[in-house]
Amino acid sequence: MPFAPFVGVNHHGQSILFGAGLLSSEDTHSFVWLFRMWLDCMKGRAPKSIITDQDRAMKNAIATVFPETRHRYCLWHIMHKLPEKLESHAKFNLGLKTDIQSALYDSQTTTEFEESWGGLLMKYDLIGNNWLQTLYEERSFWVPVFLKSVFWAGMSTTQRSKSMNAFFDGYVHAGTTLKEFVAQFDNALRKKVEVETTADFNSTNQTIPCISPFNIEKQFQKVYTNAKFKEVQREFMGLMGCNCWLVSTQGCILTFDVLDEISFDEQTKRVHYSVYYNEDECEVKCTCGLFEMRGIICRHALRVCQLKNINVLPKVYFLDRWRKDLKRHYTLIRSSYDDVRGRLDTRNYELMIQRCSKLAAKISSNNDKVHAFLHYVDDFDKSCEGSTCQSTIQSKMANPKVVLDKGKKILSPNVVRGKRRPPNMRKVPLVEKLATKRKK
Known part of the structure; x- marks a missing residue:
């Protein structure tokens, strides 16, 4: 029975599983059913791009279920x-x-x-x-030049999918029953979450030293995860092999030629790239398309920045996807395979989602109430950005109110107890122990 995983990458560039399915056959009808089930689980949000082998049945199914998704074949x-x-x-x-x-x-x-x-x-x-x-x-x-305007998060092959299959080999086998598969599936995903949590801890608590005096590198060092910062550093190291010169000027648009010496298989070749620089917007765009495809600024653009004495890049070149200082929403969703997520912030998140969903259903038909609610949320959001947030929250929590809703009491978060084991009995993950020890 074919196993079809949906694989992507997280903010560390690690393979993650968005879902999987067991197919009785690999025809167009089966793939259409699988993709529709996956789309339903993703609340109707289709992927922006997808990579598959040259499978005609899959191609037809993707065109049917994901008509707006950019589809490419595995180049490898x-x-x-x-x-x-x-x-x-x-x-x-x-x-x-x-x-x-x-x-x-x-x-x-x-x-x-x-x-x-x-x-x-x-x-x-x-x-x-x-x-x-x-x-x-x-x-x-499949030809790279036709695909370089699309963001692929560094993926160009289905090898991540094959490696994910190999990852599950340690948990399931040909004789695994469906019931055993579900349990082992959770075990495998739990291991993936532990790996990601460890990488989060390392990115927050370990700093990779810069390899150049270029201030732009320090910008990336401050905000990117360690894995992605290493990718950026490879572009900084490649600056030594790039020669750059101005070839034309049209108003605020400057065009540069960059000659890059590329080494492969103990050989070296020289490739010309064109970099366009907008002086008014401090915008750089290279014909190599690395930033568009992988979200990593290329050495050719960096070489132009160096030539123009640009020491600070605009925020547009720092993708949220690779940042280490942003809270990932999916980590706040409780799952059956992740003990780490049974924290207070997770319980608070679930409480707020439930309460807001109930309120949305109650007032969504009344424009005045919706606008009043959004105005209140905006004011609260602004107060949280300043120093008044803590005092505001403390004053609210000092007198927790009991809200009556159809005869039911909803207590403030500091009153509500979780349904899991008491805090002192909770199994503390290794990464959390290390973080606590470090703080002490």
């Missing part, structure tokens, strides 16, 4: 087929393989790719090759 899966499909060609290892890779990875525009692709087909007499013709017809699904 396609490149892995090159030897199988073309190794019989006399010049496969004498230039063909290299020319295909160059057309894919070095093309800066779609026109440049199409010219390179057409040139190699003629050079190696491959115009009648059916497999290459099919790939070309579906080029918008």
